[in-house]
Amino acid sequence: MLLGLDIGGTKIEGVIVSPSTNNVVHRLRKPTVKNTYQGFFTSVRLVIDELLSRESIQSIGVGSPGSINRQTGLMQGANIVCLNGEDFLSDLKAAYPHVPIALTNDANCLAISEYETGAAKQASNSCLAVILGTGCGGGVIINGSIVDGQHGLGGEIGHNPLPYFSEHDDGASTQCYCGAWNCNELFLSGTGFERTWALKHSPLSAPDIFAKAHLGEQSCIQHIEHYCDQLARALGTIVNIIDPEVILLGGGMSNQDVLYPIIQAKLAPYTFGGKASTPIVKAMHGDSSGVLGAAYLPVMHGLTKLRRN
Known part of the structure; x- marks a missing residue:
């Protein structure tokens, strides 16, 4: 059996997958503790330990916010801020010394899962896989392999600046937790979608904004249109660099079907020549894409071999 973890800003999802059927045998979700690294690490261990009590497993794969800097081994770029600067992978290996463990960006896990068996x-x-959830990240596959990069920054589109930023996007320049200004994540994540709405209106959750738009509320419709334009700008810059065959979206915002035709229509003008027709699709495995990719990560890294049951 393979154990996979998908660590998000609000929840930690763990699964045990049977490699003989690709089916999820056990699934567990618990809230993510974010106030301290020790609290965070304890919440991760609670999920792993409960799953280990249910099955014998061959490996542990982890999809985590942020990435590992190959030069230092420390986490970087995580929207769970207490994780940055910590040697998370080494701590996991010390806690579970007899089990092969692999860790990568949660968006990389989304890309792996969907490229192999999904959309x-x-x-x-x-x-190109893009997570639009509590944060915003990306996973890039080229020539059938994940692109991590020299510093583990492959796919970190959430921390590129929003293209063509103007006061129309936000009343003033905004500093991201990473220290840069006007990062894509501040606008394209689910929390960013709610943040920019609240700058001009009373606070609303993303589902409520979409519900009101469905009922014809013009301010909500306009906010969604503008969000799609922002996302199309960000995706257009990536198309101009790697020109992927398909772009797939995951995370909470990806569940809003109304977004896809709008983004698709807006993408081409932000690409060189204005004619790119790259399909933008929803992750087939839904919220489970990341955790399924994580489960198979140690196998892809050659840390364990599949034993068919």
Whole structure:
């Protein structure tokens, strides 16, 4: 059995997957503790320990916010701020010394899962996966392999500046927790979508904004249109660099079907020549994409071999 973890800003999801059937045998979700690193690490261990009590497992794969800097081994770029600067992978290996463990960006896990068995499985060698949840991140596959990069920054589109930023996007420049200004994550994540709404209106949750738009509330419709324009700008810059065969979206915002035709229509003008027709699709495995990719991560890294049951 393979154990996979998908660590998000609000919840930690753990699964045990049977490699003989690719089916999830056990699933567990617990809130993410974010106030201190020790509290965070304890909440991760609670999920792992409960799953270990249910099955014998071959490996542990972890999809985590942020990435590992290959030069230092420390976490960086995580929207769970207490995780940054910590040697998370080494701490996991010390806690579970007899089990192979692999860790990568949660968006990389989304890309792996969808490229292998999901919405991007028809792609011959490339795709871009984007998580639009509590944070915003990306996973890039080129020539059938995940692109991590020298510093573990492959796919970190959430911390590129929003293209063509103006006061129309936000009343003033905004500093991200990473220290940069006007990062994509401040606008394209689910929390960013709610943040920019609250700058001009009374606070509302993202589902409520979409519900009101469905009922014809013009301010909500306009906010969604503008969000799609912002997302199209960000995706257009990536198309101009790697020109992926397909772009797939995951995370809470990706569940809003109304977004797809709007983003698709807005993408081409932000690409070189203005004619790119890159398909933008929803992750097939839904909220489970990341955790399924995490479960198979140690296998892809050659840390364990599948034992068919």
